[in-house]
Amino acid sequence: MKIVFTVIFCALLSASIDAQTISISGNIKDIKSSSPIENAKVQIKNLSNGSVDTVFSDIIGNWQYDILTSVENESQFLPKNLEVYQNFPNPFNPSTKINFSIPTNENVTILVHNILGELIDQKSIFLSAGNYVIDWFSKGSAGVYFYTISYANQSITNKMIQLDGGNGIGLGEIRTGIAGNFTKNIGLLTFNVELVTTKFAVYLQTIHSKYTLIDLHNDVLEVMVADPTYHLADLHNFNHTDIPRLQQGEVDVQFFSVWVSEAQYQNRFEQALVMRDLFYSELASNSGAIAQARTMQEALNINSQGKIAAVIGVEGGYHIENSIDKLVTLYNAGMRYMTITWNNSTDWAVAASDSRTLTDGLTEFGRQVIRKLDSLGVIIDVSHVGIKSIQDILEVTNNPIIASHSGVRALRNSTRNLYDWQMQDIAKSGGVIGVVFYPPFLVSPTPAYISDVIKHIDYIVNLVGTDYVAIGSDFDGIGTNVVQGLEDVSKFPDLTLVLLQHGYTELEVAKFLGGNFKRVFEQVCGN
Ligand SMILES: [Zn+2]
Numbered sequence: 001m002k003i004v005f006t007v008i009f010c011a012l013l014s015a016s017i018d019a020q021t022i023s024i025s026g027n028i029k030d031i032k033s034s035s036p037i038e039n040a041k042v043q044i045k046n047l048s049n050g051s052v053d054t055v056f057s058d059i060i061g062n063w064q065y066d067i068l069t070s071v072e073n074e075s076q077f078l079p080k081n082l083e084v085y086q087n088f089p090n091p092f093n094p095s096t097k098i099n100f101s102i103p104t105n106e107n108v109t110i111l112v113h114n115i116l117g118e119l120i121d122q123k124s125i126f127l128s129a130g131n132y133v134i135d136w137f138s139k140g141s142a143g144v145y146f147y148t149i150s151y152a153n154q155s156i157t158n159k160m161i162q163l164d165g166g167n168g169i170g171l172g173e174i175r176t177g178i179a180g181n182f183t184k185n186i187g188l189l190t191f192n193v194e195l196v197t198t199k200f201a202v203y204l205q206t207i208h209s210k211y212t213l214i215d216l217h218n219d220v221l222e223v224m225v226a227d228p229t230y231h232l233a234d235l236h237n238f239n240h241t242d243i244p245r246l247q248q249g250e251v252d253v254q255f256f257s258v259w260v261s262e263a264q265y266q267n268r269f270e271q272a273l274v275m276r277d278l279f280y281s282e283l284a285s286n287s288g289a290i291a292q293a294r295t296m297q298e299a300l301n302i303n304s305q306g307k308i309a310a311v312i313g314v315e316g317g318y319h320i321e322n323s324i325d326k327l328v329t330l331y332n333a334g335m336r337y338m339t340i341t342w343n344n345s346t347d348w349a350v351a352a353s354d355s356r357t358l359t360d361g362l363t364e365f366g367r368q369v370i371r372k373l374d375s376l377g378v379i380i381d382v383s384h385v386g387i388k389s390i391q392d393i394l395e396v397t398n399n400p401i402i403a404s405h406s407g408v409r410a411l412r413n414s415t416r417n418l419y420d421w422q423m424q425d426i427a428k429s430g431g432v433i434g435v436v437f438y439p440p441f442l443v444s445p446t447p448a449y450i451s452d453v454i455k456h457i458d459y460i461v462n463l464v465g466t467d468y469v470a471i472g473s474d475f476d477g478i479g480t481n482v483v484q485g486l487e488d489v490s491k492f493p494d495l496t497l498v499l500l501q502h503g504y505t506e507l508e509v510a511k512f513l514g515g516n517f518k519r520v521f522e523q524v525c526g527n
Helices: 220-228 243-248 268-284 298-302 326-331 364-376 387-396 422-428 450-464 487-502 504-526
Strands: 001-015 019-027 041-044 052-056 061-071 083-089 093-102 106-114 120-126 130-140 143-151 154-162 166-176 189-197 214-218 253-256 290-292 308-315 335-339 379-381 402-407 432-437 469-471
Touching: 019 083, 052 061, 052 166, 052 402, 061 379, 083 154, 083 469, 093 106, 093 143, 093 154, 106 130, 106 166, 130 143, 130 154, 154 402, 214 402, 214 432, 214 487, 214 504, 220 253, 243 308, 243 487, 253 335, 268 290, 268 308, 290 422, 298 308, 298 504, 308 326, 326 335, 326 364, 326 469, 364 387, 364 450, 379 504, 387 402, 387 422, 387 469, 402 422, 402 450, 422 450, 432 450, 450 469, 450 487, 469 504, 487 504
Parallel strands: 214 253, 253 308, 290 308, 308 335, 335 379, 379 402, 402 432, 432 469
Antiparallel strands: 001 189, 019 061, 041 052, 041 189, 083 093, 093 130, 106 120, 106 143, 130 166, 143 154
């Protein structure tokens, strides 16, 4: 999780004046994806005096630290009045430095406005007399920005030009700096500095990137059926899923739900095939980025080519229209899990939201369906499925079963969530519970935060251990009601980060992200 390495570096320094600065810098990127890692924490420890300081990598993974080596006579450097130096460079990309000096101890405020006069960032801090430097990391769109530094009754406003837009942190930490330029290089000096890089990086590969992420439930096919102009290839700022955001979220294996609105369509099987064809055509137009998988091994092969593996899950037994042949057709299309019911019961299985949930389960045909799924190698999904139906399923199947997108009923009483004994049954079968990201299934009242998702994970771990947790986001099946911090598929790395910060080990997180489901996928669907 942490790398500590010692850097011995040499640099030309100026020594004819009373103080010197030296800059050290680096770049942090993911060794798997080569994408820059933003906001990685770099700690710089000066081994000669033990002092520790921190900088963060910017949006393109760069970090820089200026070491103040000595100040022999501080007072002669102090300006008479507030001084603000031209930032450098200007225009800049992606970051710049603002230098300022204050002659007495005072509150200092730094404001950054855009050209419309809107406040973009601000910082207020009490500082002792001296020279300071603050970084500005590109935040907001490209253009002209104004920074104002106020001290006592004085203020100075300067212009800076941000060449590219960015999602940087804006104003960085205020650090002790040196005003002026030191140009006289007189010799070679060696410093011994220790650097510690964190962001839960392992040899500069994030844990999130290192392990396979399998999301068990995504409804974007439904979105695309409703909106023929929406395509996976394009980056959107609405809905939850597209290839650019899946790549950003480093999703390795995505289950795509075939779900036909039973209220809207009578010909649900036919309409499921329309969805299948849409899935095929989206994959065909993006064959460099995504490909269909039918087994775990196929998925890993696809991932090794740098592509996302896409698997079909069918949500709701009504799609087979009481026909084993139609079930086989869906299997041949690539269906690798089937959710036995959606909210509506079928003629052969009762749903969780049905008043008969406790008393009625599978009919004889229902048992036949389960046996067929077992013999074909299709995972049985019990999210949405009635309580008695799940018990009946477990009597028939020999395979591990999953709940692809559900929560813990003890934490949030919803028919879509699972009682403790149901989760114990699923664990006993060897299956997994894909924890859902839908706020109403997590907390009441909403909003829900990443910490609420973690509470459901904690509960399952405490109940049955770490081998049965999986991820089942339900993105694009939940409208605009999202967990704060998990707004779309690009946000999965933040879940990983919070799981690690929460105290789960790297290997536990790897299990939750995909390791546990991998076991089920291999066991049921073969290689
Ligand atoms: Zn669902």
